[in-house]
Amino acid sequence: MSYSLTRGVTPNEIEEMFMLDTKDLTGSGLLWRKHPIYTDKDGEKAGSRRHGKQSCYWRICINRKQYNVHHIVAHLASVPRIDELRELAKRGETNILVIDHINDGRFPDYSNYPENLEVVTARENTIRGKCSMRNEKRKRNRSLLGAYLRKDTGNYQACIRYQGHSIKLGTYKTELEAHHAYLNARTRIDNGLYPKE
Template identity: 40%
Template sequence: MIDIEDFDKANEVNASWYGKWSGNLYVWASVRENGKRRSFSLHRYLFDFPNGMVIDHINGNPLDNRRNNLRVVSHQENIQNRWGANADNESTGILGVYFRKDTGKYRAIIGFNNKIIHLGTYETIEEAIAARRQAEKLLFKCSPLNSEKERCS
């Protein structure tokens, strides 16, 4: 999905557009230039942004490439806009919440400024999730838990 004003730009490139799975489904293009094949994502093609920055899909839907859903952020800010289940966490499926078999309790953690912060050990998964969500709200300005006014823009 793109804005109508971006249609001509997306259409001007002689490319094969396709879906590519990278944790989520993204729209990619493949072009042949000087005998070599080059690939790029739709959201990167549509927008110019400084080196070291990335495009964040505000609503979390990488197929929604409308301008009001995209913003230029740092990589750190982009990861702050994740939430929900985490495929890497087999114990609970919740990002930053782990079940400890040795104690039978739930541990909540969060990464911030290249450090892991232990948020506590809890009797229930709900308590651990609440602790994690509260920490996200306080530490991550781009967290989807913050109101639109509080979030990064």
């Protein structure tokens, strides 16, 4: 998901409205410093779950616009590479870098604690294969990136998108082999070559 802080709310406004909540690791990670409308909310937890209790993402509404809370937490905590992300956002290049949850076991999954957030490239985020908690069926059935099971043969097909076309890279006995073929093709594209050798 792209970084959206520059969309109508300035960094100074963010710092005036919010403060980090470093005590509750399972909450949004954000407290109201000064609520723009309701003064009785000052000091209370800010944000709500995106799609109910099963969702991993917290959202907040500011000036009738929705924001991901982990973007605001990353801004307030100045996580590594956040300045690089801010510069790209100012130029309108919002899909190059994203804010990701590390989820390495030190904190509850999708905790907005600053040490659980990092700035990564959109491709790194995709390759990691993160999956929303709200769709457990998809999570159970997901395959590795660039690989899918062919029901007719029982083998795994490797494929990649290149210049608007789906390029088949071959079939493999295991899902992991097909995924590695995808990664090799991705590296070839990154180096300016055609995906297939």
